Amino acid sequence: MQVTAIYPGTFDPMTRGHIDVATRSSKMFDDVILGVADNPSPSKKPFFDTDERVAMAKAILKDLPNVHVRPFSGLLVKYAEEVNAKVIVRGLRAISDFDYEVQIAGVNRHLQPDVETVFIAAAQDYTFLSSSIVKELAMLDGDYSDFVHPLVIAEFKRKLAARSAAKEGNNP
Ligand code: ADP
Numbered sequence: 409m410q411v412t413a414i415y416p417g418t419f420d421p422m423t424r425g426h427i428d429v430a431t432r433s434s435k436m437f438d439d440v441i442l443g444v445a446d447n448p449s450p451s452k453k454p455f456f457d458t459d460e461r462v463a464m465a466k467a468i469l470k471d472l473p474n475v476h477v478r479p480f481s482g483l484l485v486k487y488a489e490e491v492n493a494k495v496i497v498r499g500l501r502a503i504s505d506f507d508y509e510v511q512i513a514g515v516n517r518h519l520q521p522d523v524e525t526v527f528i529a530a531a532q533d534y535t536f537l538s539s540s541i542v543k544e545l546a547m548l549d550g551d552y553s554d555f556v557h558p559l560v561i562a563e564f565k566r567k568l569a570a571r572s573a574a575k576e577g578n579n580p
Contacts, residue, residue, distance in 0.1 A: 413495035413526070414488050416443040416480070419461050420454040421560045422468055423542055425534035429499040432528055434472045441491055442469065446481035455543055460563065468557045485520035494523055501530040501538075 415433055419426060419442075433440045442465055446458045454461065458479050465477045480487045488496060496516060498509050513525035530537075537555055545552035546564040553561060 410438045411495060412439040412441065412491065412493045413437040413497050414441045414443050414484070414491065414493040415497040416445060416484055416487075418445050418452055418454060418539065419465055420452070420456050420539050421461065421542065421556065421563065422465050423534070423537050423539055423555055423560075424557070425499065425501070425530055425537045427468060427557065428531045428534060429497065429528050430469055430475055431472060433497045434475050436526075437495060437497075438474065440472075440475045440497070441493060442475055442477045443480040443484070443487060444477065446479045456563070456567070460567075464557075464559060464563055467559055483519070485516050485523055488523050489520065496523060496525045498525060498527055499530055500527045501535045 413433055413436070415430055417426065430440065430442055444458060444462050444465060456464070462477055462479050469475050469477060478491075484496065488494075496513075498513070500506060500509060509525075509527065513527075516523065516525060542552050542555050542560075544550075545555075546561075546568070
């Protein structure tokens with residue numbers, strides 16, 4: 409039986425923790441769709457646009473032939489059905505992830521009992537790593553090169569430079 413899994417997230421931006429989960433998933437399933445949320449929860453206002461998050465993830469994961477990066481919007485279980493994915497992959501870092509993740513897994517199972525959520529424990533080196541930490545370091549000019557692919561650093565530089573140029577333009 410061919411098993412397709414979906415690994416959904418905001419990936420704002422993709423970190424080495426995400427890369428690790430995507431790589432490990434690619435060895436467990438025939439195909440992995442890395443679903444980049446186009447409409448993440450209202451509490452999250454992504455720094456990178458959906459197109460930018462998708463393009464970065466595609467470039468970073470280009471050497472994993474069975475991982476396919478796709479934007480998605482709407483209900484995750486509906487999208488899973490659309491792409492015939494029977495498994496949802498989520499990463500678990502700490503107890504703090506647990507409550508939320510188990511709650512969402514329960515709701516998704518209620519909505520679509522044929523789709524199973526599988527949790528992958530974060531690698532030891534990445535248990536503290538999140539996209540929010542990376543964003544904070546990037547804004548404060550801290551060194552986050554151990555946490556992301558070099559392409560992400562270049563994208564931050566580009567976007568932050570464009571922002572400050574726009575600000576200067578507004579305040580001559
Ligand atoms: P979301 O908005 O869905 O939480 P994220 O991009 O923050 O999207 O995370 C996507 C998934 O990757 C989640 O399951 C999250 O727990 C997992 N994840 C995030 N960071 C790491 C990490 N450092 N190691 C392992 N899994 C992680």
